[in-house]
Amino acid sequence: MGELSAATGVPVPTIKYYLRENLLPAGDRTGPNQASYDAAHVRRLRLIRALLDVGGLSVTTARQVITAVDTPDLPLSWIFGVAQHAVSDTTLYEPLDGDGPGVALVDEAIDRMGWHVHDDNPGRRGAARVLNTYAALGADDLAEISDGYARAAELIARADLAAVAQGGSVSDMSETVVIGTVLGDALVASLRRIAQEHVSFELFPDAVAPVKSQKGRSS
Amino acid sequence: MGELSAATGVPVPTIKYYLRENLLPAGDRTGPNQASYDAAHVRRLRLIRALLDVGGLSVTTARQVITAVDTPDLPLSWIFGVAQHAVSDTTLYEPLDGDGPGVALVDEAIDRMGWHVHDDNPGRRGAARVLNTYAALGADDLAEISDGYARAAELIARADLAAVAQGGSVSDMSETVVIGTVLGDALVASLRRIAQEHVSFELFPDAVAPVKSQKGRSS
DNA sequence: GCATCTGGACAGTTCTACTATCCGATAGTT
DNA sequence: AACTATCGGATAGTAGAACTGTCCAGATGC
Numbered sequence: 237m238g239e240l241s242a243a244t245g246v247p248v249p250t251i252k253y254y255l256r257e258n259l260l261p262a263g264d265r266t267g268p269n270q271a272s273y274d275a276a277h278v279r280r281l282r283l284i285r286a287l288l289d290v291g292g293l294s295v296t297t298a299r300q301v302i303t304a305v306d307t308p309d310l311p312l313s314w315i316f317g318v319a320q321h322a323v324s325d326t327t328l329y330e331p332l333d334g335d336g337p338g339v340a341l342v343d344e345a346i347d348r349m350g351w352h353v354h355d356d357n358p359g360r361r362g363a364a365r366v367l368n369t370y371a372a373l374g375a376d377d378l379a380e381i382s383d384g385y386a387r388a389a390e391l392i393a394r395a396d397l398a399a400v401a402q403g404g405s406v407s408d409m410s411e412t413v414v415i416g417t418v419l420g421d422a423l424v425a426s427l428r429r430i431a432q433e434h435v436s437f438e439l440f441p442d443a444v445a446p447v448k449s450q451k452g453r454s455s
Numbered sequence: 456m457g458e459l460s461a462a463t464g465v466p467v468p469t470i471k472y473y474l475r476e477n478l479l480p481a482g483d484r485t486g487p488n489q490a491s492y493d494a495a496h497v498r499r500l501r502l503i504r505a506l507l508d509v510g511g512l513s514v515t516t517a518r519q520v521i522t523a524v525d526t527p528d529l530p531l532s533w534i535f536g537v538a539q540h541a542v543s544d545t546t547l548y549e550p551l552d553g554d555g556p557g558v559a560l561v562d563e564a565i566d567r568m569g570w571h572v573h574d575d576n577p578g579r580r581g582a583a584r585v586l587n588t589y590a591a592l593g594a595d596d597l598a599e600i601s602d603g604y605a606r607a608a609e610l611i612a613r614a615d616l617a618a619v620a621q622g623g624s625v626s627d628m629s630e631t632v633v634i635g636t637v638l639g640d641a642l643v644a645s646l647r648r649i650a651q652e653h654v655s656f657e658l659f660p661d662a663v664a665p666v667k668s669q670k671g672r673s674s
Numbered sequence: 675g676c677a678t679c680t681g682g683a684c685a686g687t688t689c690t691a692c693t694a695t696c697c698g699a700t701a702g703t704t
Numbered sequence: 705a706a707c708t709a710t711c712g713g714a715t716a717g718t719a720g721a722a723c724t725g726t727c728c729a730g731a732t733g734c
Contacts, residue, residue: 237680249724252682257722269681269730279592286588288722292511295722313655320648345646351653359648366642369505373498373634377618382646384614385639388607389646393654395603396647399596401658415592417651420604421644423585427564427605428640429539429578431612434570436532439616456712468693471713476691481712488699488712507691514691 237263240273244281251281259284259299283411291418297322301418305410312400315410319417320358337371337378338364345382349390392424456482459492463500470500478503478518502630510637516541520637524629531619534629538636539577556590556597557583564601568609611643 240263241248254260260280263271280302287298304310304318342363346353353360367378375381396416400409459482460467473479479499482490499521506517523529523537561582565572572579586597594600615635619628 247724248680250722253723256682263681265681267680267731269679270732271681282591286592290585290588313659316651316655320651323644323648342649346649349650349653351649352656353649353652357649357652359645359652362645363642363649366509366638366645369509370634370638370642372501373505373630375618375631375634377621381614381618382642384617385611385643386646386650388610388614389643389650390654391607391610392604392643392647393650395600395607396651397654397658398603399594399600402596411592412594415589415594419585419589421640421647423582423589423601424604424608424611424643424647425542425640426578426581426585427601427608428611428615428643429542430561430565430570430572430576430582431568431605431608432535432539432615432636433572433576433578434568435609435612435616436535437571439620440532457710466693469691472692475713484712486700486711489701490712 237271237273240277240281243278244285246281246285254281254284257295257299259295259302283415286415287418290422291323292422293322293418301414305414310410312409312413315413316417319414322414323418323421336364336368338366338368341367341378341382344379345386348383349386351390392420396420456490456492459496459500462497463504465500465504473500473503476514476518478514478521502634505634506637509641510542511641512541512637520633524633529629531628531632534632535636538633541633542637542640555583555587557585557587560586560597560601563598564605567602568605570609611639615639 237248237251240246241251246254251260255262260277263273263277265271283305284298284302287293287301288295293301301318301322304315339360342360345363363382367382370378370381399416400412456467456470459465460470465473470479474481479496482492482496484490502524503517503521506512506520507514510517512520520537520541523534558579561579564582565579582601586601589597589600618635619631
């Protein structure tokens with residue numbers, strides 16, 4: 237366990253915690269108080285940290301994802317679903333209660349894109365809720381916005397699927413799907429910040445001064 | 456305050472908490488222990504909830520964003536920067552410590568896209584870190600992935616800027632930028648899930664069965 | 675032969691975002 | 705004018721999440 241900690245930089249008590257939480261499988265027992273861990277454990281631990289740190293998942297959600305990855309012969313579409321649900325583990329994706337134009341806007345955008353999607357895709361609820369929020373805050377050109385974003389989303393999805401399709405074994409593919417779904421969100425968000433700066437420089441070549449940093453003050 | 460609570464659905468103690476935390480400006484005092492709140496407060500409160508619930512910001516980060524929105528005559532690029540930093544308020548965007556191919560991959564992607572971006576754009580660090588994580592987990596076709604994502608990111612950024620450009624007054628534009636940056640991430644993520652289902656149905660028309668729901672088990 | 679290390683159990687800590695209680699003052703009702 | 709309800713503010717308390725620290729009996733290794 238000490239080696240595992242050294243190899244990954246994760247403190248030993250944290251590893252124990254992950255074991256308790258069933259994120260990490262126990263090592264091969266070599267005695268009543270001795271166990272050995274191999275490369276698979278290192279890899280798994282790295283995946284866990286990626287899900288938690290980069291993907292921002294909670295421990296509970298990460299456990300679901302990992303359980304799914306570990307389940308053999310689970311169809312890829314299922315893995316996709318679990319990964320989607322996992323990343324979608326916020327208030328955003330609960331059933332919609334309030335009213336608003338969101339659902340209709342999403343339906344229209346899907347129509348315009350010619351997409352074929354189940355009614356219970358979690359993204360539908362999430363997108364509808366976000367659009368409701370936009371509307372409540374007074375944004376008006378929602379159809380236009382969603383179209384731009386939807387085209388981008390299709391590009392992303394094609395890149396995702398291409399990456400999965402060229403993956404190796406099925407269990408590798410499961411991991412690829414999970415990694416791609418979870419890390420992809422973070423990657424897109426980061427690239428968006430970069431692109432925003434480029435495009436805004438293109439449109440308004442003057443006055444682009446990035447902010448260094450800023451701490452919150454209470455009083 | 457009771458009316459404010461009724462109008463927004465936010466409990467009174469929570470409103471008090473937001474007042475304490477300087478997320479919400481105090482109402483117009485009509486007496487030593489009486490104050491009245493107007494539509495601006497309702498709007499602001501909705502913005503706060505949007506930042507916290509939909510954007511997933513922490514209270515501290517939300518305060519920074521709101522302070523920026525409230526600062527008059529702040530150039531738009533500054534607001535963009537603050538909003539970017541706010542959404543980027545994770546471990547992801549701290550200075551890179553470890554080594555990895557991330558930085559180089561990001562530089563190359565920016566080159567290939569012909570983008571013009573400052574060296575200290577926070578997205579650079581974030582993207583580099585995500586790519587490092589990908590690499591550590593064994594992904595190999597990183598350049599290909601980042602290209603697909605980068606093209607999508609540019610589409611998104613153009614949609615963002617278009618929305619901002621047609622906004623009204625400067626203070627409105629500040630809010631538009633903030634809302635767009637924060638909610639946009641969530642919207643893209645949701646649309647991505649939808650597009651993933653569509654594209655995967657396109658490629659593998661069989662076996663697309665969405666997952667209903669799943670709770671984490673501890674033992 | 676003995677300090678060191680291992681895994682496991684369990685309690686403690688830190689942080690965040692609220693939530694509950696109390697209080698004196700005031701507004702509305704009678 | 706009396707009385708109750710409510711207001712805003714201050715303070716303290718709570719729940720959950722993610723660790724982290726302490727203890728202990730049993731190996732390991734020089």
